Amino acid sequence: MNQASTPRIIIYSTPACPDCRVLKEWLSQQSIVFEERDLTDPKISAEAKSRTGVRVAPITLIGNEVFYGTFASQKPGLMMVIKRPSLRQLSWLLGGSLLLCALFWLWLAVQQQEATLAIRPVGQGVSMPDGFSVWHHLDANGIRFKSITPQKDGLLIKFDSTAQGAAAKEVLGRALPHGYIIALLEDDNSPTAWLSRLRDAPHRLG
Secondary structure, three states: OHHHOOOOEEEEEEOOOOHHHHHHHHHOOOOOOEEEEEOOOHHHHHHHHHHHEEEEEEEEEEEEEEEEEEHHHHHHHHHHHHOOOOOEEEEEEEEHHHHHHHHHHHHHHHHHOOOEEEEEEOOOOOOOOOHHHHHHHHHHHHOOEEEEEEOEEEEEEEEEEEHHHHHHHHHHHHOOOOOOOEEEEEEEOOOHHHHHHOOOOOOOOO
């Protein structure tokens, strides 16, 4: 039990009260800190009467909630109050839920963002990838694309989402022969900027 999440607990008791002893033992077993006040002191007895309306031990004061009577009669109510989430805990739970929702929607937005896959031959003697062959491999694996555009020294393939682009990269990585760089680009890159990204991508050389 997190004591920081529990309001201040005061136990009004007497030394000879059996239920007081059982109540205090139970709270200690729950690792709950409490303050004990002795009702045999006239000042404490008057205080208990003023704050709770009773002065028969044991009296349990948790925040503004008062419990009195035997331990057996108090226990159900005490458990409800002690285990009740605090306002701080509820705030953390709400904040965590909102953060998870925001991350989920961000992930969805990224997945729906258009993507471009760039294929470029490296090394001398490696020809441009064949657009029809690329189309065949993508179609055979159920991957839809928007366009295949030949460039000066490579191909640019447009997809409706980054998920499709990532799937295409995996398929073409297995299907194409060695000697090509295959890189997935973000949609905000201009077509002429992809070559700089390709320099940082892993090479598939024989």
